[in-house]
Amino acid sequence: MEIKTVAIIGLGALGIMYGKQFADHLGNDAVRIVADRQRIERYKKEGVYGNGEPCAFHYVAADAQMEPADLLIFTVKYAGLAKAIESARNQVGPKTILISFLNGISSEQMIGEAFGFKQLLYSIVAGMDASKIGNQLTYTKIGFVSFGEKDNARTEKVAALQQLFEKAEIPYEIPEHMMHKMWSKLMVNTGVNQSTAVFATNYGGIQVPGKPRDTVIAAMKEVIKVANAEGVPLRESEIAGWLKINDALSPEGMPSMRQDTLQHRLTEVDLFAGTIRRLGKKHGIPTPVNDFLYTRLREIEASYA
Known part of the structure; x- marks a missing residue:
């Protein structure tokens, strides 16, 4: 072939x-x-x-x-x-x-x-x-x-x-382990994409200590809990690897969700926070950080009009 x-x-x-x-x-x-x-x-x-x-x-x-x-x-x-x-x-x-x-x-x-x-x-x-x-x-x-x-x-x-x-x-x-890899990427997207959009920043804004970076990490930890409940063995040690990858990106660059909010496009919040919230409810796992990100992103989308 x-x-x-x-x-x-x-x-x-x-x-x-x-x-x-x-x-x-x-x-x-x-x-x-x-x-x-x-x-x-x-x-x-x-x-x-x-x-x-x-x-x-x-x-x-x-x-x-x-x-x-x-x-x-x-x-x-x-x-x-x-x-x-x-x-x-x-x-x-x-x-x-x-x-x-x-x-x-x-x-x-x-x-x-x-x-x-x-x-x-x-x-x-x-x-x-x-x-x-x-x-x-x-x-x-x-x-x-x-x-x-x-x-x-x-x-x-x-x-x-x-x-x-x-x-x-x-x-x-x-x-x-392909499915583990896919959940791992969902984890980083849930943290990085949503936090840069909510805090109106670029990669540089989450490459330094502060609330945006803290939110990235906290959102990723919620994904780990949900993934584990779904039978996917994500570990908190994987967060450091993704942060290293993102810290090497151009500080002026922006993930797709931040580009969406800048150009007043609907976001993929349902794929990220929406998925984690739904599965969190399924397994009885609280997801307060993703609840916050979901609510705020819907408010941002509603403000376009």
Whole structure:
């Protein structure tokens, strides 16, 4: 199995960053940016830029009939996933590998139900400092992709994606315990994304002692308690590793949720605090920090009007 064609649906920060990386190493013809025709016209008219360079992406309309892609990557926000799944149907064949770069632990279920779990790989992306304002994306770190099968098996799909990432020079890892890794990423997102948005700050604001950093850590500890109740052995010692990764990011950079509040977009609070609060209630675990973050983020969203 060899991946020769890559389809990406969702041209936000991750879609642009990884789309550019694939196109630079595989060639534009091997990389499809899938969107509806109206959105494609806007991309072509306004342009899409990565670190100041125009991205000459190969766009394909969602309703166009063509040979399925070897790999389909979802890079939309969770609120747009259902629509993205419908838009992606012409890219999926019986051998298409499916992978989601969305936050949280919910998108794989939706994608698997739509196309089949046998074609699905699980993943998280972390360590990037991409910031997208309008049609301009800036970043200094491309981050890394952790991916694998849900049962951690080293399958042909895993080997094919590994080979592709090496060819495209995308940093990656294949963890021993994929679901643990996904919960670990949910933990850091729940702390970092929500705290920077609530306290209206960037990475620099949580890289120094103070209430924003304290909130990051406290929110992550609540995730650990909930994960343990769900049978996932997260440990408090993992918090230090994530703080080290975030402390190495550009202080001026911002996670996606802070970018959302700056641009008056709805956030993914339901994926983070919403998930932890729901599972906390299920197991009788108090989640006061995530309760605070959830309430405050809903207030921020309501203030847009």
